[in-house]
Amino acid sequence: MCRLGIYLVCNYPDREGFLRAVELCNRYGVDFLEIGLPFSDPTADGDVIEKASMEVLKRYRMADFLDSTKQARRIFNGRLYIMTYANIVFSYGIDRFAGDFGFIDGLILADVPYRESNRFKKPLSKKGIGFVYFATPESRQEELERLKRDANDFIYFVSIRGTTGGEFRLDDETKRKIEFLKGAKHKVILGFGIRNKQDIENACRYADGVVIGTAAVEAMRGDFETFLLSLRG
Amino acid sequence: MKGYYGQYGGQFVAETLIPALDELEEAFKAFKKNKAAKEELNRYLKDYAGRPTPLYLAKNLSNQLNINIYLKREDLLHSGAHKINNTLGQIILAKFMGKKRIIAETGAGQHGVATATAAALMGLECVIYMGEKDAERQRPNLLRMKLLGAEVRIVKKGSRTLKSAINEALRDWVKNIRTTHYLIGSVVGPYPFPQIVAYFQSVIGREARKQILSKQKSLPDAVIACVGGGSNAIGIFSGFLKDKTVKLYGVEAGGEGLELGKHSAALTKGRPGIMHGALSYLLQDDDGQVSLVHSISAGLDYPGVGPVHSFLKDSGRVKYGVCFDDEALEAFKMLSQLEGIIPALESSHALGYLIKNKEDFARKTVIVNLSGRGDKDLPILEGIYV
Ligand SMILES: Cc1ncc(COP(=O)(O)O)c(C=O)c1O
Numbered sequence: 001m002c003r004l005g006i007y008l009v010c011n012y013p014d015r016e017g018f019l020r021a022v023e024l025c026n027r028y029g030v031d032f033l034e035i036g037l038p039f040s041d042p043t044a045d046g047d048v049i050e051k052a053s054m055e056v057l058k059r060y061r062m063a064d065f066l067d068s069t070k071q072a073r074r075i076f077n078g079r080l081y082i083m084t085y086a087n088i089v090f091s092y093g094i095d096r097f098a099g100d101f102g103f104i105d106g107l108i109l110a111d112v113p114y115r116e117s118n119r120f121k122k123p124l125s126k127k128g129i130g131f132v133y134f135a136t137p138e139s140r141q142e143e144l145e146r147l148k149r150d151a152n153d154f155i156y157f158v159s160i161r162g163t164t165g166g167e168f169r170l171d172d173e174t175k176r177k178i179e180f181l182k183g184a185k186h187k188v189i190l191g192f193g194i195r196n197k198q199d200i201e202n203a204c205r206y207a208d209g210v211v212i213g214t215a216a217v218e219a220m221r222g223d224f225e226t227f228l229l230s231l232r233g
Numbered sequence: 234m235k236g237y238y239g240q241y242g243g244q245f246v247a248e249t250l251i252p253a254l255d256e257l258e259e260a261f262k263a264f265k266k267n268k269a270a271k272e273e274l275n276r277y278l279k280d281y282a283g284r285p286t287p288l289y290l291a292k293n294l295s296n297q298l299n300i301n302i303y304l305k306r307e308d309l310l311h312s313g314a315h316k317i318n319n320t321l322g323q324i325i326l327a328k329f330m331g332k333k334r335i336i337a338e339t340g341a342g343q344h345g346v347a348t349a350t351a352a353a354l355m356g357l358e359c360v361i362y363m364g365e366k367d368a369e370r371q372r373p374n375l376l377r378m379k380l381l382g383a384e385v386r387i388v389k390k391g392s393r394t395l396k397s398a399i400n401e402a403l404r405d406w407v408k409n410i411r412t413t414h415y416l417i418g419s420v421v422g423p424y425p426f427p428q429i430v431a432y433f434q435s436v437i438g439r440e441a442r443k444q445i446l447s448k449q450k451s452l453p454d455a456v457i458a459c460v461g462g463g464s465n466a467i468g469i470f471s472g473f474l475k476d477k478t479v480k481l482y483g484v485e486a487g488g489e490g491l492e493l494g495k496h497s498a499a500l501t502k503g504r505p506g507i508m509h510g511a512l513s514y515l516l517q518d519d520d521g522q523v524s525l526v527h528s529i530s531a532g533l534d535y536p537g538v539g540p541v542h543s544f545l546k547d548s549g550r551v552k553y554g555v556c557f558d559d560e561a562l563e564a565f566k567m568l569s570q571l572e573g574i575i576p577a578l579e580s581s582h583a584l585g586y587l588i589k590n591k592e593d594f595a596r597k598t599v600i601v602n603l604s605g606r607g608d609k610d611l612p613i614l615e616g617i618y619v
Contacts, residue, residue: 086245
């Protein structure tokens with residue numbers, strides 16, 4: 001069973017639209033959600049997600065994001081993750097964040113690599129929030145081994161060298177790395193560049209699941225329901 | 234912990250970049266032990282860039298202010314600023330690593346020009362990211378980069394200044410990690426960049442210390458430098474850090490005033506935060522969103538600062554203050570007219586701080602790091618003086 005995850009920018013295009021999308025994701029059996037909390041300097045994101053984040057930041061503040069994420073938790077039955085950048089959590093206070101967002105399943109920080117993760121991981125795990133590690137096509141064997149040992153429920157495999165929204169492809173070396181990580185207690189989820197049913201089928205030959213970001217954020221401006229239906233055959 | 238200055242620094246980047254940072258750290262270690270590479274760098278610094286730069290006793294200015302003022306003349310270097318020390322060093326390092334492509338960000342354009350210069354010299358492909366706002370206000374440097382054969386990519390997103398240019402350079406790097414060296418322009422970014430840039434800029438302080446001792450047989454009372462990211466400042470400070478009698482001053486851009494958004498004084502008004510790969514003082518709002526900032530000088534117009542300066546601030550070894558736009562302009566005019574030296578607007582901040590606090594420095598011996606020359610700033614000044 002290949003898991004399907006959807007990434008949504010919190011409160012994009014607005015609070016109502018965002019919550020409606022969460023509801024649709026729940027209705028159509030999306031396995032997990034990643035909610036992106038916008039940051040002013042999203043260096044891991046491509047144009048689409050960056051633009052969406054900037055629009056949202058003009059109208060909403062952190063308190064609104066907390067509120068909407070809580071609401072999303074009530075609506076959505078699958079696992080729920082937050083994806084954002086280190087400073088959003090650091091500035092909020094890591095302990096305070098772990099307390100206020102205690103209802104999420106995991107946290108994904110685009111600019112926190114394995115070796116900087118401890119200061120975040122410890123306070124979060126006290127509240128039962130997992131810290132999600134990244135693997136990449138650049139990861140070396142000893143790093144893969146450590147990940148396989150230390151990961152929580154989810155290893156985020158960044159499929160491409162680049163930002164969100166790039167083109168999806170897997171080279172042989174990358175396929176081998178995904179293969180190596182699989183088979184432990186966690187799921188290996190592929191992200192970055194996956195847009196449609198065909199990409200999903202391709203990715204799921206190797207990974208335990210996928211997450212769709214840019215294409216989902218684009219679809220928020222059009223017919224999101226049709227987009228969701230198009231992902232499953 | 235590795236890569237930290239006290240609690241500041243680190244490697245807050247996409248996991249994809251970690252192996253590249255490790256590779257860079259290894260290469261840098263090897264470089265420091267490699268006699269041939271260091272000799273090559275020293276030869277270029279001397280015969281190509283124009284080192285050592287003079288330490289000049291500015292008599293007219295000294296008389297006017299009743300302070301014994303020496304200027305460390307980094308403005309006399311090839312391409313117009315201290316930035317060339319770092320770009321020559323890193324380009325030789327990049328060649329050492331077998332990289333074929335160089336990317337860089339630039340604010341004032343000085344780092345872009347220095348990178349394009351070094352890349353041209355070594356025959357490497359070069360792409361420079363520059364914010365749209367900076368491209369407008371530093372036009373001469375835009376033209377110079379192009380003439381030197383670099384591709385300049387104008388960044389029309391975000392603040393359209395240095396901060397946005399760094400974001401784009403980081404995005405490029407993560408895509409082209411195997412072929413490309415990111416030649417970062419100040420003591421900012423993830424470890425080992427702050428270390429590498431400080432190492433290549435330490436030549437300023439080493440020379441200045443020797444020169445002042447030979448000229449007046451004693452150490453100075455104070456050393457003053459402007460701080461954007463902080464590379465020229467750490468370069469000159471490093472020569473005096475251990476000399477406890479020498480007071481060190483870092484000057485940030487106070488812009489139009491100390492309200493959030495009107496200045497870029499990260500150490501003076503910021504709080505610790507994480508941006509561009511490091512934990513350091515950062516100008517941000519209550520939610521952790523990075524603030525927009527302002528300075529009349531493009532090279533200081535940055536919401537963050539190198540982690541080593543955050544550490545030096547907390548430890549009290551360096552005192553950090555501000556100089557406002559109008560005070561920098563006043564200093565700019567004063568040096569031009571009293572000494573016949575047109576300083577960069579960045580460097581004018583260091584001078585402006587000295588001038589406004591002249592009572593505190595009365596009869597003292599002070600070295601001001603004149604990090605660059607002001608030719609690049611003529612489009613800004615045109616609007617003010619002509
Ligand atoms: C002449 C000059 N001085 C100073 C700076 C600020 O950089 P840093 O703080 O790294 O020395 C710049 C940056 O562009 C510059 O061009």
